[in-house]
Amino acid sequence: MEQTFASSADGPGIAGDAVAALADETLDWRFKAAPPESWGHSVRDWLATGPTLSSLGTPLLTLDAAALDHNVRTMADWCAKAGVALTPHGKTTMAPALWQAQLAAGSHGITLANLPQVRVARAFGVQRILLANTVVDPAGLAWLAAELAADPGFAFLCWTDSTEGVRLMDEALRAAGAERPVEVLVELGGPGGRTGARGVEAAVEIAAAVLRAPTLRLAGVGGYEGALAHDATAEGLTTVRHYLKALGELHGRLAGAYPDGTPPVVSAGGSAYFDLVVEELAALPEALVVLRSGAYIAHDDGFYRGISPLARHGGDTAPFRGALHGWARVTSRPEPHLALLDAGKRDLPFDEGLPEPQLVRGGAHLAGTAARITALNDQHAFLRDAGDLAPIGAVLRLGVSHPCTAFDKWTAIPVLDSADAAEPKVTGLVRTFF
Amino acid sequence: MEQTFASSADGPGIAGDAVAALADETLDWRFKAAPPESWGHSVRDWLATGPTLSSLGTPLLTLDAAALDHNVRTMADWCAKAGVALTPHGKTTMAPALWQAQLAAGSHGITLANLPQVRVARAFGVQRILLANTVVDPAGLAWLAAELAADPGFAFLCWTDSTEGVRLMDEALRAAGAERPVEVLVELGGPGGRTGARGVEAAVEIAAAVLRAPTLRLAGVGGYEGALAHDATAEGLTTVRHYLKALGELHGRLAGAYPDGTPPVVSAGGSAYFDLVVEELAALPEALVVLRSGAYIAHDDGFYRGISPLARHGGDTAPFRGALHGWARVTSRPEPHLALLDAGKRDLPFDEGLPEPQLVRGGAHLAGTAARITALNDQHAFLRDAGDLAPIGAVLRLGVSHPCTAFDKWTAIPVLDSADAAEPKVTGLVRTFF
Numbered sequence: 001m002e003q004t005f006a007s008s009a010d011g012p013g014i015a016g017d018a019v020a021a022l023a024d025e026t027l028d029w030r031f032k033a034a035p036p037e038s039w040g041h042s043v044r045d046w047l048a049t050g051p052t053l054s055s056l057g058t059p060l061l062t063l064d065a066a067a068l069d070h071n072v073r074t075m076a077d078w079c080a081k082a083g084v085a086l087t088p089h090g091k092t093t094m095a096p097a098l099w100q101a102q103l104a105a106g107s108h109g110i111t112l113a114n115l116p117q118v119r120v121a122r123a124f125g126v127q128r129i130l131l132a133n134t135v136v137d138p139a140g141l142a143w144l145a146a147e148l149a150a151d152p153g154f155a156f157l158c159w160t161d162s163t164e165g166v167r168l169m170d171e172a173l174r175a176a177g178a179e180r181p182v183e184v185l186v187e188l189g190g191p192g193g194r195t196g197a198r199g200v201e202a203a204v205e206i207a208a209a210v211l212r213a214p215t216l217r218l219a220g221v222g223g224y225e226g227a228l229a230h231d232a233t234a235e236g237l238t239t240v241r242h243y244l245k246a247l248g249e250l251h252g253r254l255a256g257a258y259p260d261g262t263p264p265v266v267s268a269g270g271s272a273y274f275d276l277v278v279e280e281l282a283a284l285p286e287a288l289v290v291l292r293s294g295a296y297i298a299h300d301d302g303f304y305r306g307i308s309p310l311a312r313h314g315g316d317t318a319p320f321r322g323a324l325h326g327w328a329r330v331t332s333r334p335e336p337h338l339a340l341l342d343a344g345k346r347d348l349p350f351d352e353g354l355p356e357p358q359l360v361r362g363g364a365h366l367a368g369t370a371a372r373i374t375a376l377n378d379q380h381a382f383l384r385d386a387g388d389l390a391p392i393g394a395v396l397r398l399g400v401s402h403p404c405t406a407f408d409k410w411t412a413i414p415v416l417d418s419a420d421a422a423e424p425k426v427t428g429l430v431r432t433f434f
Numbered sequence: 435m436e437q438t439f440a441s442s443a444d445g446p447g448i449a450g451d452a453v454a455a456l457a458d459e460t461l462d463w464r465f466k467a468a469p470p471e472s473w474g475h476s477v478r479d480w481l482a483t484g485p486t487l488s489s490l491g492t493p494l495l496t497l498d499a500a501a502l503d504h505n506v507r508t509m510a511d512w513c514a515k516a517g518v519a520l521t522p523h524g525k526t527t528m529a530p531a532l533w534q535a536q537l538a539a540g541s542h543g544i545t546l547a548n549l550p551q552v553r554v555a556r557a558f559g560v561q562r563i564l565l566a567n568t569v570v571d572p573a574g575l576a577w578l579a580a581e582l583a584a585d586p587g588f589a590f591l592c593w594t595d596s597t598e599g600v601r602l603m604d605e606a607l608r609a610a611g612a613e614r615p616v617e618v619l620v621e622l623g624g625p626g627g628r629t630g631a632r633g634v635e636a637a638v639e640i641a642a643a644v645l646r647a648p649t650l651r652l653a654g655v656g657g658y659e660g661a662l663a664h665d666a667t668a669e670g671l672t673t674v675r676h677y678l679k680a681l682g683e684l685h686g687r688l689a690g691a692y693p694d695g696t697p698p699v700v701s702a703g704g705s706a707y708f709d710l711v712v713e714e715l716a717a718l719p720e721a722l723v724v725l726r727s728g729a730y731i732a733h734d735d736g737f738y739r740g741i742s743p744l745a746r747h748g749g750d751t752a753p754f755r756g757a758l759h760g761w762a763r764v765t766s767r768p769e770p771h772l773a774l775l776d777a778g779k780r781d782l783p784f785d786e787g788l789p790e791p792q793l794v795r796g797g798a799h800l801a802g803t804a805a806r807i808t809a810l811n812d813q814h815a816f817l818r819d820a821g822d823l824a825p826i827g828a829v830l831r832l833g834v835s836h837p838c839t840a841f842d843k844w845t846a847i848p849v850l851d852s853a854d855a856a857e858p859k860v861t862g863l864v865r866t867f868f
Contacts, residue, residue: 028557029550029553029554029556029557029867030554030867032550032551032868035573036553036577055573057549057550057571057573057574058571059548091780091812091813113812113813114493114776114813115491116463116466116491119463119470120463120464122463123462123463133765133776133813134765134766135765136763136765136826136827137491137492137763139469139489139491140491143470161766161768162766162767162768162826164767164825164826164827165765165766165826168826168827189768191769193768194766194768194774194811194814194816195765195766195768195774195814196766196768197768198768198769227811329570329571331567331568331569331570331599331629332568332595332596332599332628332629332630333596333598334595334596334623334627334628334629334630334631334632335625335632340628340629342548342567345785345838345839346525346838346839346842346868350785351779351784351785377628377661378525378547378838378839379525379547379548379567380628380629382628391598392570392596392598392599392602393570393598393602404779404780404812405779405780405812408780408843409842409868411868433463433464434466434780434843434845
């Protein structure tokens with residue numbers, strides 16, 4: 001039977017065998033995180049040898065298993081309690097094994113940002129996909145139409161924010177002979193924001209255009225409040241609330257316009273303001289409220305640590321924990337206050353704050369000291385004022401800021417049982433596809 | 435016979451069969467640049483179908499074959515005329531096929547930045563490697579010792595910038611039972627710079643420590659002038675010259691210290707100041723002067739366009755040409771002065787200047803208009819003031835700034851016969867390994 005995005009999920013929503021087969025992949029020099037002694041082994045066999053963090057080289061990015069598990073469960077529980085669905089943004093990690101964990105914890109589907117990402121998800125059998133963008137590429141729409149026709153169980157929902165976009169989609173889908181309508185949300189934006197119709201009236205007009213397009217099916221409304229504010233100041237929070245109220249108003253304006261009995265979707269929510277999304281939208285009548293938070297799964301020790309709703313006022317919910325860590329070695333100390341590490345822009349994120357020195361393996365804690373990273377070059381980090389705490393040869397653990405630009409620098413990320421252990425064990429290897 | 439880094443090259447210095455075998459790789463959803471119609475085909479077979487740019491999706495990064503060829507030949511000719519060797523920095527591209535082109539044009543070897551990169555190069559049989567960093571990781575040094583022992587034709591040279599670093603290298607190489615000495619350059623740095631001994635006296639002391647270490651072989655001096663200046667102002671150029679003179683002085687101080695008749699290496703030269711390197715160092719007596727420029731192969735339409743020696747005063751040498759282009763589609767135009775493109779931080783470099791709109795495919799030229807990109811998000815670009823020149827659905831060509839952070843966002847990069855053609859043909863697919 002043809003699935004729609006809002007219809008209730010059955011099963012895990014991802015092909016478990018395809019995810020499991022990643023453990024059969026042979027390790028070699030293609031993976032910068034794979035030490036030479038792992039080469040020629042499958043991931044599974046290498047993990048069975050009981051590797052530890054010490055056996056891995058630098059630079060390195062790792063995931064903390066306990067933190068990942070905590071974050072996945074915390075967000076799932078929080079959404080369940082709030083009565084909203086979670087379709088986590090899979091673009092953060094592009095890691096099918098992590099999508100599987102999110103789906104197993106009750107996620108409704110996986111959100112993605114563009115068609116190349118959707119193709120990765122389809123290769124792993126993801127059945128319910130929210131593409132949080134529009135698609136106006138004729139070849140891309142033809143591929144999508146064929147993919148929908150080939151699998152009645154594939155539920156796909158994307159956005160549109162203009163009547164011109166609707167026209168282009170409809171034209172391309174007709175030309176491709178689309179058999180199933182493509183479900184679309186009308187995207188509402190905000191002044192100074194990113195995509196999305198500016199104003200409820202414009203959005204209502206777009207919805208009318210969708211209703212007239214035979215190749216499209218109006219499925220709800222949505223948008224991204226995270227494009228409108230970047231901090232948790234009163235002003236930022238007010239802007240976000242104002243936008244969410246407008247999204248609720250748009251939902252109300254379209255009540256009765258939907259073509260069948262399926263509840264319309266109302267989707268918002270990154271990882272910075274999902275509390276406000278619930279406060280403003282969860283009580284909307286006849287809506288499937290869908291959060292799309294993505295960064296929460298790895299969280300960070302930077303931007304998201306500072307803005308996360310659970311840190312602002314989690315109540316009895318324990319905050320998310322930073323699951324990503326960089327590991328880098330001191331290779332040079334050419335001046336008393338300067339050391340150079342062997343990790344750079346190719347290894348660690350630098351766009352929403354620089355990595356923070358946390359500790360020296362087998363040595364001192366650096367948090368709270370003057371030690372800090374002041375710049376990254378392509379392959380180097382500049383560590384200032386660590387003094388004798390970070391001698392040449394020392395390996396430092398670094399907190400990172402912005403998971404999205406951490407994951408995309410690694411094709412395979414070792415999972416540690418605990419990054420806080422004296423000798424962390426490598427318990428997994430998360431494969432990413434960027 | 436055991437090769438040293440400075441001994442004369444024979445053969446192409448890379449395993450041609452390993453590079454050629456990349457054309458046998460099967461395309462699929464793993465490569466975001468590979469359109470669905472290419473899936474299941476080998477690269478070779480897909481290229482034989484005559485794909486054009488129109489058949490590729492967005493976002494996309496491409497290479498221009500004519501510009502690549504021009505840049506490789508121009509730099510090779512320039513170095514030959516200047517009487518210096520070129521060991522191009524392979525970390526820029528991490529693309530064995532491009533390394534092969536550089537070696538075929540007469541490059542002495544390939545420069546790399548860390549051991550994971552060296553491992554990729556060794557997988558493709560690169561025989562002469564300059565690692566422009568030190569290695570103090572015991573496991574890494576053990577791997578290196580084994581690699582050197584297994585292949586007498588492998589010539590490897592890395593840097594050291596401290597007596598402590600020398601001690602750690604020697605200790606680890608002894609523990610690993612190293613059979614061949616590891617060749618090292620003493621690295622000279624400069625005040626406010628990155629790695630490298632601060633001052634000639636400190637460097638001479640380090641050289642003495644190298645001479646005392648039985649597992650190391652002193653092979654010359656080197657450094658990176660590009661860490662000391664970031665522009666071509668008189669002040670920047672003076673700083674660079676001052677540093678290069680000091681490097682020449684260090685070379686003179688070590689004359690007679692080298693253990694055998696091989697000419698010592700003097701290495702400097704990124705892609706911004708290689709003219710000054712030649713002016714200051716090419717006439718040094720008894721030296722193999724080795725440039726390590728990397729970015730020149732792709733050049734750019736940003737940082738390097740502004741600072742390249744050939745643009746500053748190329749004389750009768752034609753400047754390098756930007757070989758990298760981003761291609762992105764307008765998906766939204768929510769405000770009169772704002773459009774959103776489907777390429778973001780995961781697709782295009784943003785750390786040394788944002789992409790520049792150059793033209794609309796089949797439409798207007800944007801260079802010289804008010805159109806500009808003012809921000810990138812993870813998966814979006816903000817295009818301002820393009821107005822009706824860039825309607826929804828239009829595909830824009832973008833110039834990029836900083837090749838190093840462009841290549842590392844793509845595992846496969848289509849090569850176009852000419853990015854200026856009305857319908858560029860895809861003539862190759864360059865595989866990268868990050």
